[in-house]
Amino acid sequence: MSNLTSTVLKALGVFGGVQGLNILAGVVRTKCAALWIGPEGVGLMSLFVQTIMTVSYLTQLSLRQSAVRDISLVAADPRSPSARLLALSARRLGLVLGLIGMFLTIALAPELSRWTFGSEDYANGFRILSLILLLTSFTAADNAILQSFNRLKALASANMWGSMLGTAVIVASLFFFRIDGIIPALIAIPFGAWLFSRLASRNVPGPPVTAPSFAQSLRAGKTMVVLGLYLTVSDVVTQLASYLFSIFLNREASTADVGIYQSGYTMVNYYVGMIFTAISMEYYPRLTAQIDYSRRTSTLVSHEMSVAIWVLMPVIVLFVCFDELMVRILYSGRFLAMLPFISLAIAGVVFRAVSWCLAYVMLAKGDGRPFVVTEILSSLVMLALYTSLWKQLGFVGLGIAYILWYALYTAIVLFVYRRRYHLTLGRGIPALILFAAAVAIGASAMRLFLGPVITGVVFLPWLIPLCYFRLKKWLRK
Numbered sequence: 001m002s003n004l005t006s007t008v009l010k011a012l013g014v015f016g017g018v019q020g021l022n023i024l025a026g027v028v029r030t031k032c033a034a035l036w037i038g039p040e041g042v043g044l045m046s047l048f049v050q051t052i053m054t055v056s057y058l059t060q061l062s063l064r065q066s067a068v069r070d071i072s073l074v075a076a077d078p079r080s081p082s083a084r085l086l087a088l089s090a091r092r093l094g095l096v097l098g099l100i101g102m103f104l105t106i107a108l109a110p111e112l113s114r115w116t117f118g119s120e121d122y123a124n125g126f127r128i129l130s131l132i133l134l135l136t137s138f139t140a141a142d143n144a145i146l147q148s149f150n151r152l153k154a155l156a157s158a159n160m161w162g163s164m165l166g167t168a169v170i171v172a173s174l175f176f177f178r179i180d181g182i183i184p185a186l187i188a189i190p191f192g193a194w195l196f197s198r199l200a201s202r203n204v205p206g207p208p209v210t211a212p213s214f215a216q217s218l219r220a221g222k223t224m225v226v227l228g229l230y231l232t233v234s235d236v237v238t239q240l241a242s243y244l245f246s247i248f249l250n251r252e253a254s255t256a257d258v259g260i261y262q263s264g265y266t267m268v269n270y271y272v273g274m275i276f277t278a279i280s281m282e283y284y285p286r287l288t289a290q291i292d293y294s295r296r297t298s299t300l301v302s303h304e305m306s307v308a309i310w311v312l313m314p315v316i317v318l319f320v321c322f323d324e325l326m327v328r329i330l331y332s333g334r335f336l337a338m339l340p341f342i343s344l345a346i347a348g349v350v351f352r353a354v355s356w357c358l359a360y361v362m363l364a365k366g367d368g369r370p371f372v373v374t375e376i377l378s379s380l381v382m383l384a385l386y387t388s389l390w391k392q393l394g395f396v397g398l399g400i401a402y403i404l405w406y407a408l409y410t411a412i413v414l415f416v417y418r419r420r421y422h423l424t425l426g427r428g429i430p431a432l433i434l435f436a437a438a439v440a441i442g443a444s445a446m447r448l449f450l451g452p453v454i455t456g457v458v459f460l461p462w463l464i465p466l467c468y469f470r471l472k473k474w475l476r477k
Contacts, residue, residue, distance in 0.1 A: 021160050025167040026270070027330050030263070034331040036174045037182070043250070043259030045182050050243045051116050052105070052129050052186075056136055057235035059101035061228030063094055064140035064147075065284075065363060070224050071148035072285040083148070086224075090141045093224065098137030105130035116247075125183050135190040142197040151200070152281050158196040165192035223366065230368025234375035241379035245386050252390070261398065263331055264338035268345045268402070272319065275311055276356055284360055291364040294423060301357050301417075302426030308353040309436045310467045316440045317463055319346050320447040321456040337395060343447050344399025347440035351406035354433055358413040361421060370416050378409045403441070439463065 033042050067090040071083055105112070109126040113119065146155035169188035173181035250258050283304050290296040319326075320343050327335055327342075362371040382405045389397030417423050439459070446455045 022163045025163045029167055029170050030266075030330050031332075032171050032174050034263075034335060037179050039256035039259040039334055041179050041182065041259075042263060043255035043257075044179065045186065046258055046262040047116050047246060047250075047255075048122075048125065048129065048182065048186060050239065050246055051112055051126070052132055054236065054239045054243055055101060055105050055108075055112075056133055057232060057239045059104060059133065060097050060137050060140060060232070061093075061225060062231030062235055063090065063097060063137065063224065063228060064144045065231055066224040066228040067093075067141060067144035068148050068284055069227065069288050069363060069366060071144065072288040087145045087148070090144055090224065091138075094137045094141030098134035101133030101137060102130045105133055128183050129186060131187055132190045135187075135194040139190065139194045139197050142194075142201040145201045146197070147281055148285055150282075150285065154200040155197075155281065158200040159193065162192035162194070162196040163189065165195070166190075227363075227366050227368050230372050231363075234372045237372075237376050237379045241383050245383060248387055249390070257337075260335055260338050261341065261395070263335055264342045264345070264395075267326065267330065267338075267342050268349065272312070272315060272346065272349055275308065275315065276353070280356075280360070283357075284364065287360055288364040291361070294421075297361065297364075297421075298423045299426065301361060301423070302429050305354055305357040305429060306426070306432060307471070308357065309350065309432055310470050312349060312353055313436055313439055314460070314464045314467050316346050316349060317443045317455070317459045320443050321452045321460070323447070324452070339395075340448065341395040341399040341402075344396065344444050345402035347437070347444040348403040348406040350433070350436045350440045351403070351410045355406060355410040355413050358410070358417045361417060361423065362413075365421070367420075370420060374409070374412050374416060377412055378405070381405055381408050399444075407437075 033045065037045075067086070071086045071090070106127050109123040109130075110120045112126045113122040116122070143155060143158075146152075146158070166189035169192075170185040173185040173188070175181075177184075246258050246262070249261060283300075287297070287300055287304075290300060323339060323343055323346075324336065327338060359371070359374065362368075362374070382401075385401035385405050386398060389401040391397075393400065443455055443459050446458065
């Protein structure tokens with residue numbers, strides 16, 4: 001158990017540090033956007049990004065996730081040519097899928113502009129942004145290779161330098177061109193990510209093999225494509241649900257409210273979600289390698305869940321104590337309307353961590369059908385909760401909806417985990433989940449009614465030492 005904890009925390013240390021630098025870069029980007037293009041400009045960027053990402057999910061077949069699974073199954077043996085062949089095949093698939101996405105975006109640019117903005121005024125913008133589809137497809141293949149071969153430091157470094165380069169371009173673009181600089185700003189991050197991921201993954205491990213043809217790449221990557229098709233359906237449904245809600249919010253309220261909501265959603269999912277990203281870099285390949293052994297799988301899932309919860313609890317409380325300060329630093333006073341949303345939604349991160357650990361079992365098994373079903377149900381729940389509670393309570397309603405959404409999603413994936421795979425949660429895990437949920441929801445409610453200072457005084461003096469000594473105890477075993 002101590003080895004597992006050490007592995008998780010080392011991965012968290014490697015990617016946590018890099019993600020910290022990325023967050024600083026993100027602070028610079030979001031602050032510049034908030035100051036120089038305002039909520040309306042941020043809303044415009046969000047609509048562009050969501051539309052492009054919807055096309056991306058549709059055309060890229062979740063290449064990174066499916067490639068990591070296939071390569072990880074054979075990457076443990078450095079003498080086997082299979083891993084290198086699959087890695088090269090993943091790159092070929094990345095090229096094909098990227099070109100398909102790019103040309104599809106160019107062809108549909110007038111329609112995408114009409115669907116998103118109600119006119120064809122932004123068609124040329126979508127044509128230029130089609131380059132993002134090619135760059136992200138290349139990057140997905142390269143990152144999958146690095147992750148599968150456990151080259152986590154190289155992957156982290158590539159992510160960091162890509163983010164730094166992208167940030168420099170974004171700042172210059174928005175400073176000199178304001179709203180007219182949105183298009184080059186949106187291309188900057190995927191370009192930086194592709195450039196440094198390609199440099200980091202240019203030497204694929206394993207014995208030399210003849211570069212596969214496109215036909216051989218498709219045959220070698222058949223399981224990637226099959227699982228990718230399932231993942232694509234789930235990704236498109238998820239992105240479409242988010243896209244539909246943004247359109248709903250744009251029509252029911254304003255583009256500025258879309259920008260405020262998307263900024264708040266980013267704070268909850270990205271700045272806290274870096275913990276998920278860091279842990280998943282080692283969790284997914286390791287889970288895939290053990291997935292045929294039920295007892296090992298149950299132990300690994302339960303342990304990963306425990307570490308994630310103990311790490312997240314103090315982060316959640318610190319978040320609600322400093323949420324207003326973070327909004328002012330990251331954005332500006334014009335974005336303070338998001339506070340009720342983020343102060344409540346952050347409590348739902350506990351359920352998100354639990355469901356995240358459980359859902360990866362379906363991916364590791366390559367079981368695409370139940371994964372699609374659970375994601376469709378999740379998207380329907382999200383849309384129903386978001387639209388109904390927004391009409392009743394505004395941003396407070398969205399925060400409550402976020403908690404309920406991930407609580408229900410956790411129940412759905414737990415049902416699949418137990419009934420379909422006959423796996424169990426470790427002893428004490430249900431009690432830990434309930435305890436963490438009580439702490440998170442209690443801190444969020446106290447923040448809204450009594451303020452951040454009292455919340456910090458009540459929770460932080462005992463919670464931080466408790467979580468620290470719990471993790472330290474595991475490492476000493």
